[in-house]
Amino acid sequence: MSLALIAALPFLGVLLPGLMIRAGKNACAGVTGFVTALALLLLGLNAPAVLRGEVVQTRIEWIPSLGLNANFFLDGLGLLFAGLILGIGLLIILYARFYLSKSDPMGQFYTYLMLFQGAMVGIVLSDNILLLLVFWELTSLSSFLLIGFWKHLPEGRQGARMALAVTGGGGLAMIAGMLILGGIVGSYDLSVILENKDAIQSSDWYLPALILILLGCFTKSAQFPFHFWLPHAMAAPTPVSAYLHSATMVKAGLFLMARLWPVLAGTDAWFYIVATTGLVTMLIAAKIALFKDDLKALLAYSTVSHLGLITMLLGFGTATAATVAMFHIINHATFKASLFMSAGIIDHEAHTRDLKRLGGLRTLMPITFAMSIIAALSMAGIPPLNGFLSKELMLEEAAHTVWGGTPWLLPALATIGALFSVAYSFRFIAHTFFGPVRDDYPHTPHDPGFGMWAAPAFLVALVIVIGLAPMGVAAWLVNVSASAATGEVITVKISHWHGLYAPALWMSLAAIGGGLVLLGLHPRLMALWNATPRPDAKRIFDGIIEPIAALSSRITDALHDGALTRYVGIGMLTxxxxxxxxxxxxxxAAGTRALMPIHPVPTLGWLALVMATIAIVxxxxxxxxxxxxxGIIGLMISVGFAYFSAPDLALTQILVEVATVILMLLALNFLPKTTPKESTAARRGFDIGVALVAGIGIAALSYALMTRDFAFPTIADYHIANAKPEGGGTNIVNVILVDFRGYDTFGEITVLGIAAIVIFALTEALLRAGPANDRLLAWRPDQRRAGDRHPMMLVVATRLILPIALMVGVFIFLRGHNLPGGGFIAGLIVSIALVMQYMASGFAWTAARQKVDYHALIALGVLVAAATGIGAWFNGMPYMTSDYGYVHLWPLEEFELATAALFDLGVFLTVLGAVxxxxxxxxxIGLRAGETVNAQPFDIDPSEGRTLEAEEAR
Amino acid sequence: MEILVAVALGLLTSAGVYLILRQRTFPLIVGLTLLSYAVNVFIFAAGRLVTGLPPIYDKAAAGYTDPLPQALVLTAIVISFGMTAVIVMMALGAFLETGDDRTDMTKKDPSEGDAT
Known part of the structure; x- marks a missing residue:
């Protein structure tokens, strides 16, 4: 259970920040951090087992028929990634607390962040690829919210949209790939898939599955040619960039490649697609990074370049290369996240992150300088920092890898990539911190408070410690994660010195020397770069997306131009x-069921219905x-129900009819009394055509249905057989409602209650100051009013009827379990009995005399029904199981008591309250429109021979 | 008898659709009401038509009609009252807010038809 809990914790914590922001920013950040820390703790509790080489599993069946199970498992790879996601998440939460300004909605930010965190943890812990896909799409959606967090910035919105389009599109391809993979193996469980390498690689569907899955990975991890979205996503607040775009989301693609490495890697196709893509990405992005003046853009392209490096290592397909990839994932997360946070600090303090406007910050921001220089040197691969270690190992791997029969190609290109990496890292330091102190910063910079630099400082400390003592600090994590990723037992050996004959040493030296030369030449290269035309990814992307968007909005507008009649017509015809x-x-085949004879009296009723329907048109x-x-139609339908053996329906229909007509009459009072003639003859002809098509279709369908017997044995027999022995009632319809299908009924009364509350809310909105309220206050009745609004005879008659009607309601309610009746019908009867009082003496007069709160009645009804259902638990039965027994109470005859009657009471109360x-x-609304309130039950008192006065009640 | 029920169902549907296409809120509500009748009766008829066999235990009964569609339709009738009440309220609100009871809002003339 605890694995599912780790993945669920961030989701459970999603609402907390939004609530806690009312208690202040510290409480908000604190509770978010607490939830994350708790998840991290749970992960830590599972870590010893994983380090022993075990795989921790949690299996929950969700939709077994689809092969979709909520299975989670934790091995070394999952531990590495979940640790990164939660650990860096905790640091980001701390950093964001101080980074976000007063005007930013912090609660919202943390809510999105938790949503994203949960989705990421879900990806790395899933043991079911369908579940993984769900989380995968969730990261795309939640990152959309985070990238576009500053909604007022157009770059933010466009960047978010681009990221969603690219990663979401890749996700769609991946769904197809995963389905193929599941189809080959016959299971969607990762642990099963990972054991079927031969079956997968020998399948004809291997290549399509590989390409589709890689499309998802490459888009997510910003590999060439999909790298362009990541720099545009930098419009996000810096904590988002540091979290999503250096440490976590972009690594999801790497994670999946590592996860499926045992079954997908090792073929030529894998090597040439993955290693080449990684190499090209590494080179192109490193080159672009050198020419970016925006600190975050520089870091963004550098991230793309390092992701390319890791992709390339995974693409090599050897276990040692995959091990290096794991090590570099750890190192990159530490130095890049801290660099992003440092860039955010500079932006926050100097109000710019343009390298052309910075420089000389060395003395102004000594702490930020110290952190940045260490992290950037690690990024450049300078000993003894951790970036150096993994870069050396990478170069070593590259030196032994042959691409397309040319042994020197890969090592040379990898060295050039490293060279650019050195150059932009040095440029980051030199152009930000060195040089003269300027006097034209947008804002005089100084180091921020401890809270803001604590998180990057922690990561920088890791950079140094891993760099100095890799075997003590990081080797264990590399070992378990690489063992899990490759399926072999890996024991890594990381050292700073590989001897004079190691090619990596000379490649490294060449990279550092070349990088320094590049930095020296930078002004001239920059001029050359600016003079060369190059494709603008955003313009190409927009060029593709805009025509598609225009086409889809044209289609939408054509089908749905805001005219209800148009899409009803289109829908009907379709x-x-x-x-x-x-x-x-x-x-x-033709129907075989024997037809019922046509009798004259029912035919008369049918005739009334048909005439009324035609007359309505x-x-x-x-x-x-x-x-x-x-009213006539409803009455005839109700009689029809009675004729065709449905007494409960007949009762319900006739009562609902009364309530509906009263309701519509009340509304019609404030609506125009006639419908103007405005459509052309052609339009009416078309509408008649549509209506006839629909009507003929329904008539034919229902006739075909009624003239055939059931195609399958119905489940009615079960209900008929068990209504009495199991439900204890002889009215089968009522037993179905309150017992067999009690849960449905519970849902339905809830909907009814919600509908009534919606109506109440709409009324509240109308009666608030606004055009509707003004119109009501200025209301002039457009029809003659009745001379005697509250006739004495009606008042007297309804007073006499009230107790009788209530009695009938109680009677119908009590007998409902055995004879036609029940909560629905009784609720309607009592409602109508009460409405008669309203009609007789006016709403306000009656309301003043009855103290029942209808809202409370609805709530009480739903609660009673729910409590009855829960009561079954105390009997050790499933929810909504009813029980009944017989009671003998002198002087009454023996009667039956069923818990279903209590449930029916809930139904009764809800229906009454809602109506x-x-x-x-x-x-x-009538009162607001100037209806007067009478002080007496009726307006004209014949005993006094005068009209009683009415109070103005606006 | 089946043919009569089928014809009535078709007529109710036709009348309902025609009224919904009438571009004003009140006919729309009446049209929806007629369509609700048609749908309820259709579901009811899916249990096949039987006379004189109500689904209530009786030692003398020769059999029972299918009770399940009846239970479905019973709640549907009550729910459709709730739905009608909500759209009545929305129609009323729309009319009081704008002074207009049109259902069609085409993009070409967003401000068209403030009758007051």
């Missing part, structure tokens, strides 16, 4: 066309008449 196609291409412009006709809240909301 459904009809697809259905017709299915009908034409399928096979079918003809007279729909008269809205009041339309409502009357709707009343909806109608009451409309009445409040």
């Amino acid at each position: 459904i009809a066309a697809v259905s017709y196609f299915a009908f034409e291409t399928g096979t079918h 003809i007279y729909h412009r008269n809205r009041l008449l339309t409502l009357v006709l709707v 009343m809240l909806s109608l009451a909301s409309l009445s409040r």
Whole structure:
């Protein structure tokens, strides 16, 4: 469980920063850091087992039918990456606390950061490639939010979009590749896939799977030709760049290449695709980095270059090269993240990160200078720092690798890459810190407080310590991760001195010397660079994306131009066309089910329904008449339900009909009373055509359905057989509602409650100051009012009816389990009994006399239903299992008590609350529009022979 | 009898679709109500039509109709009341806010039709 918990912790922590920001920035950063530290601690607890060579596993079945399981496993590789993600994450949280300015929404930032962290941890711990894909896409999405965090900056938004398009596109390719891989092996579990090297590499589908998966890795890790998104993503706040674009997200691609290394690597295809891509990326990016004046752009291209280096090492396909790759991943994360943070500090303090405007910061920012110079020297590969160690090992590997039959090509190119690396690293130091102190910085820089430089300083300390004592500090981690990545037992030996005859020594010296020469020539090279035309990746990207975007918005606009009628029409015709196609291409035989005889009385009811429907279409412009006709249709449908053996439906339909018509009448009071004639004859003809197509389709479909017997045995028999023995009720429909399908019913009453609260919220919004409120205050009734709004006869009759109606409601409720009735129907009956009081004496008069809060009623109903369901747990039964027993209480006859009745009570309360809240909301609008409140139950009192006065109630 | 139910269903659907296409909120609501009837009856009819066999235990009963579609439709009727109430409220709100009860908002004339 604890592995799943490690991956889940950041997600669980997602909401905390947003809440804790109210308690201040320290609390917000503190709680975020705490969650991360907790995850790191859990990881640490699992580390000893991994170091012993075990693989820790957590298996949870999620959707077994799809092969999608929430399986997690932790081996050396996962430990390395999860440690990097959580460890550097903790440092970034600390750094961001001091980096973000007052105006930045810090809670939001940490929320996005935790989302990203969780997704990354998920990737490296997944033991199921489908699960891995889910997390993979999540990193793309959450990094989109983080890169575009400064929403006011267009570069931020464009950079975020570009990153999403490139990495998301690669992710799509990877999904296909992973599915092929799973198809070859027959399992989506990584631990199974990793054991099937021969099956995968001998498969015809190996090459397509390899290319598709590598597309995902290369886009994510910014490999050429997809490298262009990373520099544009630098518009993000610096903590994001340091975290995503140096230490974690861009390494996801490397992680996956390492993860699948045992089954994918070792072939020629792997070597030529991966090693070549890595090499080209390393060279091109290192060269561009030298000519970037923006500190973060320089670091971004340097990152791309180092990612290329690691990709190349993985591409070599030998276990020793993969080991070096693991070592360089550790080293790169330490020096590059600290360099990014230092660049952020310079930007934060000097208000610029343009190398042309910097220089001479050595004395102004001594601490930042010290940190940067150590990290940059490590990046350049100067002994004895950690970057030197892994670079030497890389050059050594390159020296022994033959590319395309030419032994000198790879070592030479690798040396040139290292040479550029030296040059830009030195340039970073020289042009930022050395030279004369200037007097034209946008802001006079000085070292920041401890909080801001603590995180990079910690990483710089690691750079030195790993550099001085690699065998003591880092070798164990390299060993476990490389063993896990290659599937062989690796014991690494890292040393500073390999002897005079080691080619790496001379390559290294050449790189450092050449790098210094390049730095000396830099002004002249820069002039040459600026004079040479070169492709602008952003313009090419936009050139591809913009026509596609324009095309898709043209299609969208054509289908959906904001006119409801257009897309309803298109939708109807599409459904009809697809259905017709299915009908034409399928096979079918004539119906065999015996038809029911047609009796005269039901036919009369049918005739009423048909006439009313046709009349609605003809007279729909008269809205009041339309409502009357709707009432007739509803009534006939209810009678139809009764005729076709559905008494519960008949009761429900007729009651809902009453409530609906009252509701629509209340609304119609404030809407135009007629619909104007505005569509052309051609338009109406078209609409009639669409309507006829839809109607004929439904009629034909339902006729075909009703004239055939069930294609499969129905599950009805189970319900019919078990309603009494299992559910304890004789009304099968009610037993299904409150017992067999109780969970569905619970969902439905929740929806009903939400709908009522939405109506309440809409009313609140309308009654707030605004155009709607103004319109209501200035409301003039557009129809003649009734002379006697609250007729005495109606008042007296409803008063008499109320207790009887309530009694009927209780009766219907109680008998519902055995005879037609139940919570839904009883709730509607009681609602209508109450609404009659509102109609008789007015809303305000009645509301003043009943103290029930409808919101509370809805909440109570849902809670009662939920509590009934939970009650089953105490019986040791699954949620929503009902129980019943028989009770004999003198002088009553024996009756049955079922927990389902309690559930039904919840249904009853919710329905009552929801219906009343909806109608009451409309009445409040009436009051705002100037309806008066009467002080007496009726307006005209015949005993006194006068009209009672009404209070103004605005 | 089946043919009558099928015709009624088709008519309700046609009337519902036609009213939805009428470009004003009130016919739209009535149209949706008619469509809800049609859908509910359609689901009900999927249990096949039977008379005189209500799904309530009775020793004398010759059999029972399919109770499952009935249970589905019962909640659907109540939910469709909730849905109707919400769109009625939205239609009312839209009319009170803008003084217009059109359903079509084409991009060409966003400010068109403030009737007040």
